[in-house]
Amino acid sequence: MRVGDRSVARTFTVFVDLDGTLAVSPISSVIREAYSYIAINSGTNVSEVELHSWRTHIELIKRADPLAFDWDYIYRVVSKFFGVSSGYSIEKRLQELCHLSKLLDNASEVLEELAHTVETLILATNGLIKYQRCVIETLGLDKYFDAIFTPDNRGCLKSCEKFYAVPAECNQRVVVGDNYTFDIYYPKKFGLKAIHVLRSESDPYLKWLGIKRVYEPDAIINSLKHLSVALLKL
Known part of the structure; x- marks a missing residue:
């Protein structure tokens, strides 16, 4: 401090x-990578995954809920919606790339x-x-x-x-x-x-x-x- x-x-x-x-x-690129993972494993267009995640994000913002910027929480919500097992950690991946x-x-x-x-x-x-x-x-x-x-x-x-x-x-x-x-x-x-x-x-x-x-x-x-x-x- x-x-x-x-x-x-x-x-x-x-x-x-x-x-x-x-x-x-690198947070934005990591989030996009996570959504690509969902799209590939669900046979869905990545734009559909991004739209669903954005809507989830906005609904949480309307409540001023800190979960609105918990990208791993949103990832879990979206991956469940598309029937994909949660196999990606945005937090962990960001730490690997944080030097950028x-x-x-x-x-x-x-x-x-x-x-x-x-x-x-x-x-x-x-x-x-x-x-x-x-x-x-x-x-x-x-x-x-x-x-x-x-x-x-x-x-x-x-x-x-x-x-x-x-x-x-x-x-x-x-x-x-x-x-x-x-x-x-x-x-x-x-x-x-x-x-x-x-x-x-x-x-x-x-x-x-x-x-x-x-x-x-x-x-x-x-x-x-x-x-x-x-x-x-x-």
């Missing part, structure tokens, strides 16, 4: 997303700077810790953060208000992330500020959850290298 001098830090609590914001990991994880935008330098300019720095991800731990350790991210918030230690997803609960003295909360639904829409709905790291205009959750772009981010940046300046302007 984070150590160092915070005497000049602003009284911000900054929640920084992991996947797609700070780093990319990569930081984006020189994220370590950005986080090092933030450690001296904000009061509290929290890694906030919808990914369960059993999947994110190897990414965090591989990339050496743990040392920059005061805490790591995941659905399994917060009891819900980033779509629920209690996910962002911190002590009352933390008077300015800011979310930084690349996904409109989870990093802009819900934080703004709950009264937090939000900085959008714009990697893509696409967000399939908007359609599937029936969400409109009714909230604007407080800042939009196209690279983490602009994050410190964006925070200073809030």
Whole structure:
């Protein structure tokens, strides 16, 4: 966990997303590999497997259930539906490939700077810790953060208000992330500020959850290298 001098830090609590914001990991390719396993062993088109898994994922998100991002749970549900025995572990396969994880935008330098300019720095991800731990350790991210918030230690997803609960003295909360639904829409709905790291205009959750772009981010940046300046302007 984070150590160092915070005497000049602003009284911000900054929640920084992991996947797609700070780093990319092999999790998506591992999930696709798992669905291909189901398709091959059931004689089903992989697109049908992916659609069923996505619908399961969305139904769990609607309940803010941490199982929405438990990919092994979803795999078991989907494999049972298609009559395939559960013979694949997404968690285990990810650990084998976790060395392929990569930081984006020189994220370590950005986080090092933030450690001296904000009061509290929290890694906030919808990914369960059993999947994110190897990414965090591989990339050496743990040392920059005061805490790591995941659905399994917060009891819900980033779509629920209690996910962002911190002590009352933390008077300015800011979310930084690349996904409109989870990093802009819900934080703004709950009264937090939000900085959008714009990697893509696409967000399939908007359609599937029936969400409109009714909230604007407080800042939009196209690279983490602009994050410190964006925070200073809030």
